[in-house]
Amino acid sequence: MNCSIVYYTARKTSLCEKALRRRLPELGLNLSKAVFATKREALGDALIEGFSHADMVFTVGGLEFADSRGIRDIVSQAAAGSRPLCHRLHNRGGSDGYLLRAGRQLLVLLPDDPEQLDAMLSDALADYIKTV
Secondary structure, eight states, rough: EEEEEEEESSSSHHHHHHHHHHHGGGGGOOEEEEEEEESSSHHHHHHHHHHHOEEEEEESSOOOOOSSOOOOHHHHHHTTOOOHHHHHHHHOOOOOEEEEETEEEEEEEOOOOOHHHHHHHHHHHHHHHHHO
């Protein structure tokens, strides 16, 4: 299965990219595109573009913001009408991640920390992705 990655206001991009590139083949995923976004409008455009290339898009970063830049706020506003299936990816000692599924499309919101990201991809999320 192909996937795309959007780095949104990510600060540890290169370290997160290494962790993702190591984990994606283990999950049976091929990276089709990786892009960067620093503003909410650019994030929206990047998600639309990402889903045009793949049914799965990972975002890295933006979970630490509680204001209008926060990815939770942006995605919840965008997904309000579609009622996606949503799972919280609990993360001890860091930002929780989120998984949203609407039809065949899967959006995974991950923290901007390579260790937390790696832990999330190796636990229950890995099992879920393999069954999709």
